[in-house]
Amino acid sequence: MKNAQRSQLFLWRGCSLVIGPGIDSRFHAHFATQLTWGLDAPFQARLAxxxxxxxxxxxIFGSNQPHQIHCEASLLAHLFIELPQRSPAAHSVLVADYDSAAGFAAVRDGLVPARHGGLDLQQAGQLAQDWLACTTLHDRARPGFDHRISQALASIAAHPVQQPLSGAELAASVHLSASRFTHLFRQQTGLSLSRYLLWSRLMAAVDAVARGDNMTHAAHGAGFADLAHMSRTFRNTFGVVPSELQKMAIAFKREEK
Incomplete structure (x- = not known):
């Protein structure tokens, strides 16, 4: 029988943490690097x-690497690492060793309250950082990351998601030609600008649900044509339907104005 515990979602700019009963997924891929750990038992995974x-x-599931997870009744923790906090060279490792690192003991201990829904946003943020520190993905200010792309990412984050800045506008803001900006963005981040903007819209929809919006309003507010469009995109990206969000206790950090 599946665990009836309610899942918890903690959301920050650039990082999210999901803790709860495992959900069997379809094959899917997303550009975030994903770390998954079984809180009380192993789980199953495959890449094709x-x-x-x-x-x-x-x-570890690498950026844009299709994968599928299957579990019975165990609790899982998933850490999604977005840009520019991840290394674009991260590869999928189905039997990873970060849980054997000395620092992971703090993560294991910190996740104990999560079994009973007793984790707050600040505690979850510390767990995420401790978890990252046990991997090779913890270097938030990756050497060589171009400041113009960092500036463009900041502009995207600050702009209304319903009216995203175009590639030409972003290129002009960092004094590059559109073609050079497009090439540099993909080179630095490992994905196209359109894929990054799509991920931002999905995160905006999650954010809206966390604020109390219904799914239809969340879809429209994130710039999707309708709920069906967002549902297809969400399922293709995460392997589950967005209604799963309504089963979660969601906590998120509001952006500073």
């Missing part, structure tokens, strides 16, 4: 339909 299931307690 023709590959065997691998039983593991700790896994």
């Amino acid at each position: 339909p023709d590959l065997p299931w691998i039983t593991t307690r700790a896994a």
Whole structure:
């Protein structure tokens, strides 16, 4: 029987943490690097339909790497690391070893209250940083990350998601040609500008649900044509339907004005 515990979602700019009963997913891919750990038992994962299931307690799913998770009744923790906090060279590792690092003991201990919904946003943020520190993905200010792309990412974050800045506008704001900006953005981030903007819209929809909006208003507010459009995009990205959000206790950090 599936665990009836309510899932918890903690959301920050650039990072999100989901803790709760495992949800069997379809094959999906997203540009965030994902770390998954079984709180009380191993789970199963695979990277292609023709590959065997691998039983593991700790896994890393690389950016844009299709994957699928299957579990029975165990609780899972998923840490999604967005840009520019991740290394674009991160690869999927179905049997990862970050949980054997000395610092991961603090993460294990910190997740104990999560079993009973007793984790707050500040505690979750510390857990996320402790978890990252046990991996090679913890270097938030990656050497060589171009300041013009950092500036463009900040502009995207500050702009209304319903009316995203165009590539030409972003290029002009950092004094680059459109073609050079497009090339540099992909080179630095590992994905196209359109994919990054799509992810931002999905995060805006999650944010809206966390604020109390219904799913239809969240979809429109995030710039999707309708709820069906957002649902397809959400399922293709995360492997589950967005109505799962309504089953979660969501906490998020509001951006400073």
